[in-house]
Amino acid sequence: MWTRRGFCYPSVKGAPPAKRRRISDNSSRDLFEALPDDLVISILTKISSSATSPYHLFNTFLTCKRFNDLGADPLILANASPKSLQVRAKTWSESAQNFLDRCANAGNVEACYLLGMIQFYCLRNYASGADLLARAALSNHPMALYSLAVIHFNGSGRPYCHRDPSTGAALCAKSAALGNIDALREVGYCLQDGLGLPCCPSAAHRLLIKANAIEFITKKKSSGIQHRYRHRKGYCCRLNIDTDCSVHEANRFMVEWWGLAGATTETEEGLNMCSHVLCGRRETRKHEFRRCSVCAVVAYCSRACQAMHWKMEHRARCRMPVLDPVDGVGAGPEEPGEEA
Numbered sequence: 006m007w008t009r010r011g012f013c014y015p016s017v018k019g020a021p022p023a024k025r026r027r028i029s030d031n032s033s034r035d036l037f038e039a040l041p042d043d044l045v046i047s048i049l050t051k052i053s054s055s056a057t058s059p060y061h062l063f064n065t066f067l068t069c070k071r072f073n074d075l076g077a078d079p080l081i082l083a084n085a086s087p088k089s090l091q092v093r094a095k096t097w098s099e100s101a102q103n104f105l106d107r108c109a110n111a112g113n114v115e116a117c118y119l120l121g122m123i124q125f126y127c128l129r130n131y132a133s134g135a136d137l138l139a140r141a142a143l144s145n146h147p148m149a150l151y152s153l154a155v156i157h158f159n160g161s162g163r164p165y166c167h168r169d170p171s172t173g174a175a176l177c178a179k180s181a182a183l184g185n186i187d188a189l190r191e192v193g194y195c196l197q198d199g200l201g202l203p204c205c206p207s208a209a210h211r212l213l214i215k216a217n218a219i220e221f222i223t224k225k226k227s228s229g230i231q232h233r234y235r236h237r238k239g240y241c242c243r244l245n246i247d248t249d250c251s252v253h254e255a256n257r258f259m260v261e262w263w264g265l266a267g268a269t270t271e272t273e274e275g276l277n278m279c280s281h282v283l284c285g286r287r288e289t290r291k292h293e294f295r296r297c298s299v300c301a302v303v304a305y306c307s308r309a310c311q312a313m314h315w316k317m318e319h320r321a322r323c324r325m326p327v328l329d330p331v332d333g334v335g336a337g338p339e340e341p342g343e344e345a
Contacts, residue, residue: 050084262285
């Protein structure tokens with residue numbers, strides 16, 4: 006292999022000796038300091054938008070003092086990826102809340118939704134949580150629109166008389182138009198029950214079938230139990246059934262938060278948790294969530310959670326309460342330790 010230093014090249018008679026290049030004083034200077042701030046901010050924006058975890062983003066900021074100073078730029082925080090905002094409930098602290106708050110103030114829609122759900126359901130700051138959810142909903146965030154719809158359906162954070170089914174149905178319709186499966190299913194149940202929308206069973210049936218079809222299609226790429234579906238032509242395709250494809254990081258945070266707090270299905274204050282184990286929402290007042298009309302044991306924040314939990318486990322465990330032959334009062338489940 007020929008090298009540029011000339012050791013392997015044949016010697017040429019009469020050629021002048023090679024001169025060594027003298028290193029000047031300017032070449033020993035750190036060229037990184039000469040980069041303009043706009044270029045460094047543009048590089049950090051690309052890194053923050055593609056970060057796969059909060060640690061990757063924070064380790065980048067801790068590389069040098071200049072990165073740490075420029076990391077607080079609103080452009081970098083506004084473009085932070087959703088994976089870089091995935092905080093855990095067990096590591097929740099004031100610094101994590103301040104970081105999400107700065108991202109939300111910079112205009113990060115995902116941070117507005119995540120911090121809004123934490124403020125509303127976990128920290129019980131209903132005013133600030135609803136304000137953050139409204140800011141995310143104005144930017145057409147599908148999950149924020151659906152969460153605000155659930156709040157209006159239940160009147161969460163306010164007395165029972167402040168329930169607004171019509172506004173909830175309108176928010177669900179907008180969220181469904183943006184591709185939210187739970188919102189589409191909720192609109193179907195609103196049309197079926199006449200809740201906030203005129204009753205139309207045929208349209209409700211079409212929307213529910215469409216929601217199930219979209220759910221099957223989106224779950225093909227996710228890991229889960231594979232079911233075979235045979236077409237009329239005779240060939241088969243595999244459908245992966247997974248029940249947590251629409252679960253957001255905010256739901257995982259709330260589930261972990263109440264798990265660390267020791268909250269069960271019914272807390273000491275008499276406030277129920279949503280029986281859908283992947284939801285994480287908790288009542289803001291007593292008897293806010295609807296109970297199952299058959300067993301009256303489980304409670305749900307929405308009809309979408311009821312449909313998902315029914316497919317997961319409640320279908321096999323739901324049964325009518327056993328009546329006491331003396332006074333006709335329900336005597337509980339037939340077998341001890343089993344859900345009614």
